[in-house]
Amino acid sequence: MMKTAEMLEIFKRHRGDAVVIPGRGGRFWVELSDQPDRDLPLGDPAMGGHASFALGLALAMPEQRVVLFDSEGDVLMGMGALPTIAEKAPANLYHFMLDNGVYATTGGQPVPNAEQMEYEVVAQGCGYPATYAIDNLEDFASQIEEILGQPGPVFVALKIDPEIINEPINARPQWQRKTRNQAVADMQAELGIQPPA
Amino acid sequence: MAELSPATVLEQLKKNGATHVVWLPDSETNFLYVLMSEEPSLDLVPVSREGHAFSTAAGLAAGGKKPVILIQNTGMMESGDSLRGWGLGMNVPVVMMVGYRGWTRHGVINDTAAFYTERFLHAFNINYYLVESDEDADRISIAFAEAQREKRPVAVLVGDEYHGFNVSR
Numbered sequence: 001m002m003k004t005a006e007m008l009e010i011f012k013r014h015r016g017d018a019v020v021i022p023g024r025g026g027r028f029w030v031e032l033s034d035q036p037d038r039d040l041p042l043g044d045p046a047m048g049g050h051a052s053f054a055l056g057l058a059l060a061m062p063e064q065r066v067v068l069f070d071s072e073g074d075v076l077m078g079m080g081a082l083p084t085i086a087e088k089a090p091a092n093l094y095h096f097m098l099d100n101g102v103y104a105t106t107g108g109q110p111v112p113n114a115e116q117m118e119y120e121v122v123a124q125g126c127g128y129p130a131t132y133a134i135d136n137l138e139d140f141a142s143q144i145e146e147i148l149g150q151p152g153p154v155f156v157a158l159k160i161d162p163e164i165i166n167e168p169i170n171a172r173p174q175w176q177r178k179t180r181n182q183a184v185a186d187m188q189a190e191l192g193i194q195p196p197a
Numbered sequence: 198m199a200e201l202s203p204a205t206v207l208e209q210l211k212k213n214g215a216t217h218v219v220w221l222p223d224s225e226t227n228f229l230y231v232l233m234s235e236e237p238s239l240d241l242v243p244v245s246r247e248g249h250a251f252s253t254a255a256g257l258a259a260g261g262k263k264p265v266i267l268i269q270n271t272g273m274m275e276s277g278d279s280l281r282g283w284g285l286g287m288n289v290p291v292v293m294m295v296g297y298r299g300w301t302r303h304g305v306i307n308d309t310a311a312f313y314t315e316r317f318l319h320a321f322n323i324n325y326y327l328v329e330s331d332e333d334a335d336r337i338s339i340a341f342a343e344a345q346r347e348k349r350p351v352a353v354l355v356g357d358e359y360h361g362f363n364v365s366r
């Protein structure tokens with residue numbers, strides 16, 4: 001098991017100029033990132049959609065590396081996105097998935113079949129050419145260079161500690177520093193992307 | 198009544214600069230598949246659940262591309278939360294071409310998919326245009342312009358199930 005923030009701290013050293021969609025790791029990533037204009041901390045627009053969003057982004061800018069930190073709850077809800085990613089096979093997409101076994105932001109209830117799921121096997125079966133399963137920081141640190149050093153799409157299942165939130169939504173600390181649309185606009189400005197006319 | 202030809206729809210997509218077609222096959226728009234797959238200016242992104250179409254389109258638009266969504270009304274209704282969060286919530290200027298399963302022109306509707314389609318769009322405050330024949334095709338361009346101007350999804354309802362496109366020739 002890894003602490004999400006500790007895992008992200010290691011990832012940060014290998015990020016390069018990648019655009020990062022931190023997903024459920026957003027509240028930790030905004031504290032760590034030193035390239036916020038290349039970050040898309042979208043929070044949770046609608047559960048299950050991060051992988052498809054990352055696919056769209058990767059297809060739109062094939063020269064730009066895109067890194068997603070998905071969650072197992074999102075993948076379970078949107079599992080049908082995996083075959084599409086594998087078929088389109090964007091070489092610039094790196095799909096990490098945080099697996100804490102629970103719905104951490106609703107109080108920590110287990111996800112379906114939490115103890116037996118092997119998400120990297122699912123991704124492999126969907127056609128991802130490279131998949132990993134990592135459950136400790138030492139292995140993550142030793143493999144991250146290899147993971148990011150190969151063409152995507154790569155899927156990496158990461159076992160992380162549940163860091164459960166159980167306060168009413170309106171009482172939770174607001175970690176997002178800008179709106180979703182502002183985050184997208186900042187990334188477009190940073191990368192020189194013109195929205196289509 | 199005149200038919201809606203696949204070539205006309207494809208011409209509208211090209212004319213309006215669509216770069217990607219995010220789609221899930223349905224009986225109203227399957228006619229387009231062969232033409233789209235042979236069109237070099239369009240990249241097809243097949244999804245397995247319509248909700249993925251909205252998040253995929255959001256990513257494409259964020260990256261500067263101009264996607265169009267091609268789905269059926271049944272799947273659109275299943276996609277409500279994704280349409281809310283990814284489509285409307287992220288101000289994605291996208292045209293969603295929606296196969297209008299069960300649509301009839303005489304007001305007698307026996308398919309609940311059709312019965313709820315426009316009610317669903319009203320609930321999400323999404324404007325829509327009905328396209329039944331080639332004569333209506335310019336409404337597709339109107340939808341593209343409106344989506345771009347308003348920065349939100351606009352629907353085109355394709356009311357041509359098992360007619361027009363699907364007639365063997």
